[in-house]
Each structure stands twice: as structure tokens, then as C-alpha cells.
Amino acid sequence: MADKITPRSVDYSQWYIDIVLNAKLADYSPVKGCMVIRPRGFAIWERLRDELDRRFKETGHQNAYFPMFIPMSFLEKEAEHVEGFSPELAVVTHAGGEELDEPLVVRPTSETIIWSKYRDWIQSWRDLPLLYNQWANVVRWEKRTRLFLRTTEFLWQEGHTAHETQEEAEAETATMLEVYRRFAEEYLCLPVIAGRKSDAEKFAGAVATYSIEAMMQDKKALQAGTSHFLGQNFAKAFDVQFQTRDGQLDHVWATSWGASTRLVGAIIMTHSDDKGLVLPPSLAQEEVVVIPIFKNDNKATVLEYANRVVQSLKASGRRVAFDTDDSNTPGWKFAEWEMRGVPLRVEAGPKDAANGTVVMVRRDTGEKSFVSIDDIAAVAATTLATMQKDLLEKARAFRDANTRDVVSYTDLLEFYGKEKKAKPQAAIDGESHEGTAEATGGYARGLWCGSRECEAKLKADLKVTIRNMPSDQQDHVEGVCCLCGAPARHRAIFARSY
RNA sequence: CGGGACGUAGCCUAGCGGCUAAGGCGCCAGCUUUGGGAGCUGGAUAUCGGGGGUUCGAAUCCCCCCGUCCCGACCA
Numbered sequence: 028m029a030d031k032i033t034p035r036s037v038d039y040s041q042w043y044i045d046i047v048l049n050a051k052l053a054d055y056s057p058v059k060g061c062m063v064i065r066p067r068g069f070a071i072w073e074r075l076r077d078e079l080d081r082r083f084k085e086t087g088h089q090n091a092y093f094p095m096f097i098p099m100s101f102l103e104k105e106a107e108h109v110e111g112f113s114p115e116l117a118v119v120t121h122a123g124g125e126e127l128d129e130p131l132v133v134r135p136t137s138e139t140i141i142w143s144k145y146r147d148w149i150q151s152w153r154d155l156p157l158l159y160n161q162w163a164n165v166v167r168w169e170k171r172t173r174l175f176l177r178t179t180e181f182l183w184q185e186g187h188t189a190h191e192t193q194e195e196a197e198a199e200t201a202t203m204l205e206v207y208r209r210f211a212e213e214y215l216c217l218p219v220i221a222g223r224k225s226d227a228e229k230f231a232g233a234v235a236t237y238s239i240e241a242m243m244q245d246k247k248a249l250q251a252g253t254s255h256f257l258g259q260n261f262a263k264a265f266d267v268q269f270q271t272r273d274g275q276l277d278h279v280w281a282t283s284w285g286a287s288t289r290l291v292g293a294i295i296m297t298h299s300d301d302k303g304l305v306l307p308p309s310l311a312q313e314e315v316v317v318i319p320i321f322k323n324d325n326k327a328t329v330l331e332y333a334n335r336v337v338q339s340l341k342a343s344g345r346r347v348a349f350d351t352d353d354s355n356t357p358g359w360k361f362a363e364w365e366m367r368g369v370p371l372r373v374e375a376g377p378k379d380a381a382n383g384t385v386v387m388v389r390r391d392t393g394e395k396s397f398v399s400i401d402d403i404a405a406v407a408a409t410t411l412a413t414m415q416k417d418l419l420e421k422a423r424a425f426r427d428a429n430t431r432d433v434v435s436y437t438d439l440l441e442f443y444g445k446e447k448k449a450k451p452q453a454a455i456d457g458e459s460h461e462g463t464a465e466a467t468g469g470y471a472r473g474l475w476c477g478s479r480e481c482e483a484k485l486k487a488d489l490k491v492t493i494r495n496m497p498s499d500q501q502d503h504v505e506g507v508c509c510l511c512g513a514p515a516r517h518r519a520i521f522a523r524s525y
Numbered sequence: 526c527g528g529g530a531c532g533u534a535g536c537c538u539a540g541c542g543g544c545u546a547a548g549g550c551g552c553c554a555g556c557u558u559u560g561g562g563a564g565c566u567g568g569a570u571a572u573c574g575g576g577g578g579u580u581c582g583a584a585u586c587c588c589c590c591c592g593u594c595c596c597g598a599c600c601a
Binding site: 038040041044055057059111114115167169170171177228230231236238250253285287289318320321322323326353354355356357358359360361362363374376377378379386525 | 526557558559560561562563591592593594595597598599600601
């Protein structure tokens with residue numbers, strides 16, 4: 028098998044690609060910009076999806092499915108929406124051997140087709156709220172793609188809700204942002220900052236966009252989920268009116284919210300190391316791999332012993348892989364299962380069989396311990412629970428260590444380094460490509476006046492953007508904008524981003 | 526969409542105008558081994574990314590196209 032994982036310190040982008048490919052999570056496709064998700068990668072998505080779906084249902088949402096083909100004219104009904112998406116649309120012009128009367132857009136998102144139906148389904152305040160979600164694929168023709176992080180076609184869920192009042196819709200937007208925040212932290216071990224996007228970064232057609240932002244190991248930010256307050260924009264575009272409690276007609280208030288297979292990329296980039304994938308136990312296809320270590324003369328004994336270990340773990344509800352292959356050495360298997368990101372490795376050899384113990388090794392820390400076979404199930408359970416907490420805390424500590432408060436433009440310049448680019452080690456060694464952006468900076472937290480000009484200047488000078496304005500940090504915004512010195516209106520998180 | 530690098534077996538690489546395209550890893554068979562990526566023997570696998578051109582002769586030189594990666598522009 029491949030043992031080629033480029034160290035992060037040499038080339039972070041290549042490290043990420045090496046992990047995705049070598050851990051067999053995904054592969055390239057014959058169509059540019061698309062990806063094939065392989066079983067080990069899809070298993071992560073499935074677990075993530077099932078848990079998120081559970082949380083949606085817990086908060087009162089139902090699943091539905093809308094078609095992937097959308098009449099071009101639908102998109103054109105909301106001006107900002109079509110303007111935002113038109114550069115990345117895939118359009119079907121021919122079907123059934125004939126040219127279509129009206130081109131069909133392959134959905135880049137489903138607001139328009141969904142609102143065209145909401146118009147039929149909503150008449151009275153008694154029909155509200157409408158809380159629907161769909162799991163689907165969408166297509167956005169991207170110029171520059173990266174496995175999981177930005178692909179032409181990707182999988183996601185999109186929630187679309189309709190409400191009686193503005194307050195109710197805004198509350199829904201906040202509720203779903205909180206669902207994402209908790210899900211990211213509890214289940215994916217991704218510490219995130221929840222907040223509102225600047226106008227420049229908001230969704231095409233939204234009144235306000237909120238996001239959760241995670242920090243990758245190269246200190247760049249990655250948007251891991253979004254929740255939009257759409258106001259009455261789509262209701263007006265699709266003429267969705269309802270009869271209010273006092274007999275008036277009013278347009279409904281809307282939200283939409285989504286998270287995608289990009290989350291898989293975020294998980295890989297947050298937790299993994301130079302040996303391969305590291306996964307939160309919650310997401311791992313197998314939580315434990317049991318590796319028997321035998322010689323020909325003790326093979327039967329060891330396998331029987333190891334099988335007892337496997338049965339004990341399975342009986343306690345663990346997802347277990349049992350690697351009985353006899354053509355590879357234990358060392359090879361250790362490396363292989365580490366690359367695959369299995370959280371716990373249990374080694375059972377002749378010495379262990381004699382002592383009634385096993386060797387247990389944590390993937391995240393490499394820590395080894397000897398455990399009695401009688402305790403294996405209990406110890407595995409507590410160790411996995413600990414790992415789930417530790418991964419979050421490790422990521423949080425990394426983020427906090429790379430977050431700095433800034434008060435002036437000078438601070439920002441110093442933090443991010445003006446146009447600073449480092450040659451990767453490969454280039455220094457005389458090989459290959461131009462420099463990749465050095466892992467400088469991180470999150471800068473500072474005050475902002477709210478002007479588009481300041482934001483644009485920062486992006487032009489340093490490629491740094493406002494990630495969001497943290498919802499829980501908008502009290503006591505007193506002082507001046509760290510960019511222009513005008514009175515500040517918001518506290519913002521700045522970063523380079525994916 | 527612009528700039529750069531690359532494309533030879535599943536993967537990595539050699540060959541850079543001349544005979545039957547070479548090696549390592551992996552794969553298959555057998556033997557042997559197994560506590561951190563074992564060893565021996567035998568075997569299979571290449572329209573040299575695709576098309577066109579130059580030439581007596583092209584993996585090798587030229588043109589066009591396609592793809593991947595990196596940088597930029599664009600973008601959630």
C-alpha cells in the first residue's frame with residue numbers, strides 16, 4: 028500500500044490530497060471537478076448525515092425531495108439570486124433528442140423550485156410554519172476544485188422554511204445555526220464560531236446570512252454551515268401570500284440553511300496528522316481494530332484469544348474490525364489502520380494471550396496501555412469517549428492559540444505578514460512548484476465600521492476576509508474600526524479562508 | 526479564465542531521435558515469515574494522456590486538445 032503522505036510542514040495542500048487518496052476516502056472522476064466518494068469516505072458522510080438528520084427531526088423538520096431540474100425562468104425571478112448563481116450554472120438545453128423550449132438548470136440550490144410549490148401549499152396562517160429539509164446533490168460549476176472542499180457536484184442538505192412572522196423566521200435562522208454549532212462541536216469535534224456574515228459575503232437573495240466557521244491546521248478558516256434569513260424576498264418573487272389571523276394578506280417569511288460534504292474535508296483537515304487520517308470516534312466506520320499477532324505454531328491459540336476480544340467488544344456495542352490477514356506483518360497493519368483513522372487499535376499476541384491482556388493504542392496520541400481482557404469493553408468505551416472530548420479540546424486550543432485581538436491596521440499587517448509567501452520545502456529542495464501560502468496568521472478579532480470599502484481593502488492587501496461577526500461577542504462594541512479608524516459597529520473575526 | 530509544473534503498467538520513477546520501453550512498489554501463484562510497513566522463487570499487467578505533424582525512424586522534436594496539482598482571478 029501507499030506510504031506516501033507528504034508532511035504538513037512541507038506542503039499542506041499535498042498532505043490533504045495524500046490523506047484523501049491514501050485513506051481511500053475519495054478519488055478523482057472522469058469529469059473535471061467532480062469526485063467519486065469511496066466507501067470509507069461515504070461511511071463518514073453517512074454517519075454525519077444520519078446524526079444531523081436526527082437533530083433536524085428533533086427540532087420539528089420533515090424531509091422531502093424536489094427535482095434537480097429547475098426551469099431557467101424560476102431563477103430569474105429573484106434578481107440577486109440569479110445574479111449570484113449565473114456564473115456557475117450547468118444548463119440542460121437538449122433532452123430526448125430535441126432542443127428544449129426552455130433550458131433547465133441543474134440545481135445549484137433549490138429555493139426557487141421549492142418556493143414555486145410553497146405558493147400552492149400555503150394559503151392560511153394555519154399552514155405555517157412549513158419546516159422542510161431535503162438531502163440532495165447540487166451542481167455549481169467551479170473554476171477551481173478541491174476534493175470534498177469545493178467540487179462541481181456535491182451532496183448536502185438544504186432546509187427551507189416558511190413562517191408567519193419575521194420574528195419567527197429569524198428565530199428559526201438562529202435555532203438552525205445553533206443546531207449546526209452544537210453538531211459540529213459534539214459530533215465532529217470541530218470548535219466553531221457562530222455569527223453573522225458581512226453583506227459582501229452573504230447568500231444571493233438573503234437578507235442576512237449566518238455561518239459557523241472552523242479553523243483548519245494551516246490556520247485558514249472554513250465555513251462549515253450556513254443559515255439564512257431570507258425575509259420576504261422569495262415569497263414576493265414567487266407571490267407566496269397567506270391569510271393572517273386578522274384576515275389580511277401577507278407574504279410569508281422564509282429561511283434556508285445548509286451543510287455539505289465539505290464538512291468531511293473540514294474533519295480531515297482539523298484532526299489528521301502526518302501518519303494519516305484521524306477521526307472522531309463518532310464518525311469512524313470502525314471504532315476499534317483488533318490485530319492478532321501470531322506465528323505459525325501459535326496461530327490457532329492467538330486467533331481464538333483475539334476473537335474473544337472481538338466478541339467482547341462487539342457485545343458492548345462497538346464497531347469492530349478484526350484483521351486476520353496472514354500475508355501482512357503486524358507492523359504493516361499498524362501503519363495501514365493508522366492511515367485509515369481507526370480511533371483505537373487493540374493488539375493481541377501470544378504474550379497477551381498468556382497474561383490475559385491486550386495492548387491498546389490511541390490513534391490521536393499514540394498512547395499505549397495494557398488492558399485486561401475482562402476490562403476491554405469498559406476501557407474501550409471510556410477511552411473512545413475521552414478521545415471524542417480530547418479531539419475537540421485539542422482543536423479548540425489550537426484555534427485559541429492562533430487567535431489574536433487587533434486594534435489597528437498595523438496589527439493586521441503584522442499578524443498576516445504583508446504578501447508573505449513561503450516556499451514549501453519541496454521548492455527549497457529544488458523541486459516543483461511555486462510557493463504555497465505560508466501558514467501565518469489565524470483568526471484576528473477586531474472592531475469594524477461595517478463598510479464594504481474596508482473589507483475590500485483588507486481582501487486586496489492581505490487576502491483576508493471577514494469570516495463572521497460572532498453572535499456572542501457583539502456587546503460593548505466601543506472603539507474604532509481597526510481598518511479605517513471610524514467609529515466601530517461590529518466585532519468581527521478576520522481570516523484567510525477556503 | 527490567465528501564469529506555472531506535470532502526464533511512461535494500479536502507484537512511483539528511468540529512458541529525452543535508433544534494436545524487443547527498464548526498474549522499484551503493489552498485484553497473482555507457491556514457499557517462508559509475523560510485537561512498527563519481512564524474505565525467496567516464479568508470473569501477469571503499457572494503445573508511453575489523446576490527436577495531428579516533422580523524420581528513413583518519435584515515449585523522445587513541433588502544434589493542438591484533454592486531465593491533475595500549485596499560484597492568481599472568480600466563487601459559498
